[in-house]
Amino acid sequence: MIDKTRLVDTFLTLVRIDSPSGHEERIGRYLLDLLRDLGADGHMDDLGNILVQWPGNGPGDAIMLNAHMDTVGTDRGIEPVVREGVIYSRGETILGADDKAGLAIIIEVLRVLRDHPDFPHPPLDILFTVGEERGLIGARGVDMGALRARRGVVLDSGGPIGTIVVAAPYQDRHHFTVHGRASHAGVEPEKGINAIRVAAEAIAAMPLGRIDEETTANVGVIRGGVATNIVPDRVDVDSEARSRAEAKLIAQTEAMIRAFREAAQRHGARLHVEHRRLYNGYRHAPDSPLVRWIAEAARALGLTPIYKEAGGGTDANVFNERGLPTVVISTGQTAVHTPEEHIAIQDLYDAARWVLEIVRRGATTQHPK
Numbered sequence: 341m342i343d344k345t346r347l348v349d350t351f352l353t354l355v356r357i358d359s360p361s362g363h364e365e366r367i368g369r370y371l372l373d374l375l376r377d378l379g380a381d382g383h384m385d386d387l388g389n390i391l392v393q394w395p396g397n398g399p400g401d402a403i404m405l406n407a408h409m410d411t412v413g414t415d416r417g418i419e420p421v422v423r424e425g426v427i428y429s430r431g432e433t434i435l436g437a438d439d440k441a442g443l444a445i446i447i448e449v450l451r452v453l454r455d456h457p458d459f460p461h462p463p464l465d466i467l468f469t470v471g472e473e474r475g476l477i478g479a480r481g482v483d484m485g486a487l488r489a490r491r492g493v494v495l496d497s498g499g500p501i502g503t504i505v506v507a508a509p510y511q512d513r514h515h516f517t518v519h520g521r522a523s524h525a526g527v528e529p530e531k532g533i534n535a536i537r538v539a540a541e542a543i544a545a546m547p548l549g550r551i552d553e554e555t556t557a558n559v560g561v562i563r564g565g566v567a568t569n570i571v572p573d574r575v576d577v578d579s580e581a582r583s584r585a586e587a588k589l590i591a592q593t594e595a596m597i598r599a600f601r602e603a604a605q606r607h608g609a610r611l612h613v614e615h616r617r618l619y620n621g622y623r624h625a626p627d628s629p630l631v632r633w634i635a636e637a638a639r640a641l642g643l644t645p646i647y648k649e650a651g652g653g654t655d656a657n658v659f660n661e662r663g664l665p666t667v668v669i670s671t672g673q674t675a676v677h678t679p680e681e682h683i684a685i686q687d688l689y690d691a692a693r694w695v696l697e698i699v700r701r702g703a704t705t706q707h708p709k
C-alpha cells in the first residue's frame with residue numbers, strides 16, 4: 341500500500357524547501373496546499389503550526405500524528421543525493437531528515453487512506469509544528485483543546501525501525517552572570533575582582549558531563565573580558581542539565597548554582613542566576629496500552645520493538661506534559677544535526693508501513709486516559 345517511489349519523491353521535495361527554525365512559512369504553505377489537494381481542510385495557527393482533522397471510519401479513539409517542519413540551525417539550499425539506497429546531503433549541510441522524514445511518512449499514509457476509503461482508521465489529528473529545534477516553541481503554542489486525539493505518535497527519532505522512545509529527560513537551562521570589579525591589571529590588580537577567575541573556579545568545581553546513566557550537564561557558552569590589561573568585571577555563562585529523574589535534575593541544577601555561589605563568595609563577587617525548566621520529562625511503561633499498541637504494530641510487520649530512553653526532548657515532552665500520552669518512534673533519521681545526516685530508503689519505507697499499521701490497529705483500540 342505504501343508507495344515507496346511516491347514516498348521518496350515527497351521526502352526529496354520537502355528536503356529542497358528551506359525551513360530552518362523561524363522560517364517555516366514556505367514549507368507550511370506548501371503542506372497546506374498539499375493537504376488541500378488530498379481533500380483535507382488544514383488550519384494554520386498564529387505560530388505557523390498546521391492542524392488537520394482527518395475523519396475516521398472506525399470506532400477507535402482519535403490519534404495525533406506529529407512531525408516538525410523546521411530544521412536545525414540555519415542551513416539553506418539543501419540538495420539531497422541518493423547513493424546506494426541511502427539519501428544524504430551533498431556534505432556541506434544537514435539533510436533535514438529530522439524531521440522531513442516524519443512529514444513525508446505522514447503525507448504518504450494520508451495518501452493511502454485517501455486512495456483506500458475502506459482502510460480502517462480512527463480520526464486523525466495531523467499536527468505539523470514549527471520551532472521544535474529552538475525549544476519546542478510550536479508545540480507549546482498548540483491549542484490542545486482543538487485536538488480530538490487521546491494518544492499521540494511523534495515521528496522524530498533515530499534508531500532501527502521499531503524503536504519506541506518510552507522515556508525522555510527533563511531539562512533545565514541556566515544563565516549565570518558574575519559581576520566582579522574592573523581595575524588596571526598592571527597598576528592595581530588587588531583592587532579588582534576577576535570575574536573570569538570566579539567563573540573558572542565555579543565551573544571547575546561543579547559536576548559536568550555524564551553525571552549518571554540518566555543525568556547529564558554541560559556548560560555550553562562563556563563570554564567575558566575586554567583586554568589583557570583590564571581585570572574583567574563581568575562574565576556570562578550559559579549551561580544546561582538534563583535527567584530522566586526529576587529529583588536528580590533538581591539536585592544537579594542546585595549543585596551548579598552552589599558552585600557559582602561559593603566561588604563568588606570566596607572572591608567577593610556578585611552573582612546573578614537565572615534558571616528555568618525548559619521542558620518536563622516523561623516515561624511510559626512498556627506494558628502500557630499506548631506502548632503495547634505501537635509495539636504490536638511493529639511485531640505485526642516483523643519489526644522488533646526496541647524501547648529507548650532518550651537523552652533529549654522532542655515535541656512529545658510538551659504533549660505528554662499537557663495530558664496527551666505520546667510516544668516518539670524512529671523514522672530512520674541518522675547522524676542528525678551534522679553534515680553526515682542520512683536516511684536509508686528502506687528505513688523510510690518500513691517506518692511508513694509501521695505508521696500505517698499503527699493507524700489500522702488504532703481503528704479498533706480505545707486508549708484509557
Ligand SMILES: [Zn+2]
Pocket residue numbers: 408438439472496
Ligand atoms: Zn527532530
